[in-house]
Amino acid sequence: MRALLLHADRDLRLDDLPDPPAPGPGEVQLAMRAVALNHIDVWGWRGMAFARRTLPLAVGAEGVGEVLAVGEGVAALRPGQRVVPYGGMTCGTCRPCREGRDNLCEDVAGVRGFHAPGFAQGRLNLPARLCVAVPDGVVEEEAACAGITFGTVQHMLFDNARLEPGETVLVHAAGSGIGSAAVRMAKAIGCTVIGTVGDEWKAQKARELGCDHVVNYNLDRFESVARRVTGKRGVDVVFEHVGAATWQGSLLALRMGGRLVTCGSTSGVNADTNLMMLFQRQLRLTGSFGCTLRNVAEGLGKMAQGIRPVLDTVLPLERFGEGLARLESRNVFGKIVVTL
Missing domain, CATH: 3.90.180.10 (Medium-chain alcohol dehydrogenases, catalytic domain)
Incomplete structure (x- = not known):
């Protein structure tokens, strides 16, 4: 073989x-x-x-x-x-x-x-x-x-972030494998999705994918856009997997009591966190690694339902x-x- x-x-x-x-x-x-x-x-x-x-x-x-x-x-x-x-x-x-x-x-x-x-x-x-x-x-x-991509997103968004229909979610690197899956899963339950990308050609594809708002992070501050489109309230959930380059902005983009879930650190493993903002705004930060066998089955089930x-x-x-x-x-x- x-x-x-x-x-x-x-x-x-x-x-x-x-x-x-x-x-x-x-x-x-x-x-x-x-x-x-x-x-x-x-x-x-x-x-x-x-x-x-x-x-x-x-x-x-x-x-x-x-x-x-x-x-x-x-x-x-x-x-x-x-x-x-x-x-x-x-x-x-x-x-x-x-x-x-x-x-x-x-x-x-x-x-x-x-x-x-x-x-x-x-x-x-x-x-x-x-x-x-x-x-x-x-x-x-x-x-x-399914084994990593859909399973990881299923575990992040629904087991850990507890994403609910109608919420607003900021998805980093919307053109990545897990980012694009997160956009489709969130849109499937009626969420508003803000996606970040690093190139204009990816911005167009992200809009076609279903992102309601797209931010080229090389041209605009995504946290400012996130607060503007939510009427200064902030997003309910941040889907984070970039790491140091987006960490502080991700925290600023969250509403009071907002949830951030992270599974990656491709831009660096160390980032400063404003602890006063963390506890005063009662933010919830969750680390997520891989998925369960149940998540793999759930991801395959969503594919069968048309979320590809x-x-x-x-x-x-x-x-x-x-x-x-x-x-x-x-x-x-x-x-x-x-x-x-």
Whole structure:
């Protein structure tokens, strides 16, 4: 089988590997069909792994596959079924795992494609409990965006920020994979969306996507626009994943008692916070990392209902490196998906 292996920092090679053995008890064997690219892939490509890993390593943290075979004791899945594999290598036995809070696993072994072999390979075996069935009507290129992209947004907006219909939400980097998904999910429940972008061509696409107001943060202060369009009240929710460059403005954009949820820090990991403003305005700040298996299923359900991911480009596996380079340069609107 073919596998895309990271041999060293920024050294990706398409290699041939032997097929895996038959799946063991509780396992399934998947034929991977597509992977979606994320910033975690860029970090891994740059050598920014946060834990020890052994190279060469199959990359790809988010994808979709077809069940080829099932091991002993697997009853919920069958050959021919399409599934989204969960990238977190959770234990399944600790209290958070038992309670369905998979992304808080107390004994997680890493993230596939980052610390352990990922999904950019022809076949692999993994626990059946970490596979989520894809509903009918969802195409593979879109389903590939459920394990991280849609699951992360679902967890951020609805588990953590508790976004309600009719509220106003500020979505940073509306042209990113998770930003564009956040816009569509928020608009689907009748929210007013203010989106930020860094280029004029992205501003036009953000309007077409459904943003009610679009701010080019290189030309205008998004916090000023947010307060102006809300009559100086401020937004109910800020969807934050940029980090240091937008942090203080995001806090200023919030209304009294507003909620900020963050899952990223691509512009820097350290930012000053005005603690007096934090407690006087009773702001609520929530960190969010990854998602649960339930969130993946919820995201797939929304895709089946017509809330689809924005696909920038679909590339063959041989052009995976090109996709990473485009993602790193930010010359992209939506998701880059690579087919196997």
